[in-house]
Amino acid sequence: MRAAVYYGPEDVRVESVPDPELASPTDAIVRVTHTAVCGSDPWFYRGESDREEGSRVGHEPMGIVEEVGDDVRSVDPGDRVFAPFTISCGYCEFCRKGLHTSCVNGDSWGGENGGGQGEYVRCPHADGTLVRVPDRHADDEDTLEALMPLTDVMGTGHHAAVSAGVEAGSTCAVVGDGAVGLCGVLAARRLGAERIVAIGHHEDRLDIAERFGATDLVTARGDEAIERVNEMTHGGVNHVLECVGAASAMETATGVCRPGGTVGYVGVPHGMEGGLDVFDFFGDNISLRGGVAPVRAYAEELMADVLQGTLDPSPVFTKTVDLEGVPEGYRAMHEREAVKVLVKP
Incomplete structure (x- = not known):
């Protein structure tokens, strides 16, 4: 064969x-x-x-x-x-x-x-x-x-949404516009999220995110993306889907998560040789759930x-x-x- x-x-x-x-x-x-x-x-x-x-x-x-x-x-x-x-x-x-x-x-x-x-x-x-x-x-x-x-990818995006605690009426953010992130948007909509902020860098992919149910699109990176999401949601969201795995994506995820919220992570970890800084999780009582779906x-x-x-x-x-x-x-x-x-x- x-x-x-x-x-x-x-x-x-x-x-x-x-x-x-x-x-x-x-x-x-x-x-x-x-x-x-x-x-x-x-x-x-x-x-x-x-x-x-x-x-x-x-x-x-x-x-x-x-x-x-x-x-x-x-x-x-x-x-x-x-x-x-x-x-x-x-x-x-x-x-x-x-x-x-x-x-x-x-x-x-x-x-x-x-x-x-x-x-x-x-x-x-x-x-x-x-x-x-x-x-x-x-x-x-x-x-x-x-x-x-x-x-x-659909099961993985769903795992991110479930791990983040998305439910009917939720406001959530999805970090990443790859296939998993896009499926995370679809999963969040399926679970009844009322507002879904998709964070990515590619217009064609964010077009798919919007088609899948994203209500807000953010193309900024790093601190600018965090600022933008926190501004538009009046202080961040309770449910974040981290669908990339890079250290920068996890920093964005914690930056847009409200105190007491949950980050559901499914991105394959990479670029974290220095380790994950857990202080942001600790200081704001942010829960981290997820893993390989x-x-x-x-x-x-x-x-x-x-x-x-x-x-x-x-x-x-x-x-x-x-x-x-x-x-x-x-x-x-x-x-x-x-x-x-x-x-x-």
Whole structure:
């Protein structure tokens, strides 16, 4: 089969690799029909995070089940499924409490199971990982593209909103205009936020934020952004979604959070070599909640809204490539020419 493989900074190639095979009775083989390039992928692409050369890449697969192990009960060959960015068993202590990213039997998509950006993947713990799409929606392309962000960015934006305590009537701020931040806006609107301030630097992305429900747009940076948000909200907001991970984004998040408020953080931390200054949290009794999003815990809830037509995060895909175009997809993400790249093998 063909799959994307990482060989070093700015060097992702699509090449022939062995097809994955069932290795356990709990496995499933999935033929990938849709996948994506994630906003976290450019970190290793730029050489700013470690990744083994020669490893397969991608972690957002959707496709058709081709084969299942003897112990798999929730899916059958021919079923349309999608999978979160981490593999989880579904039955351990942490999966049972909805913290699938801490699964004691968990795994990633980057090993010999095929990688998410390829023609096939092997899914260990198929019953705990794969989400089956109802047959009546299994071939509707618009629906499938709306479901694709549930593999990562929509669930992650939702986790930020939930962690920040967003509820009906809330005023909140979203720091970051990448795919996760945009989905955070959509999640905040879904949870009933009355006012949503989107903070970002790219007009085209903030246009999507406005389409998703942002009521106020702030393009300033640093102290100027903090000043602007605090001025327009008369002292800041009680709920902040931090969707970037950079130290500067966390500083903005704490700067616009009212005393006693909550920052829900889901941005992959980077640029924090000096550590996180917790004094602002301490001094204003600001709570910090979040972390890597257990998107499997939210999958059915969000899918129900997509299928009834009340949730559509697909506009975060601003570029589409085929499998051979994955290297171009990485370049476009690296150059910020795309919010998120959809891949149709």
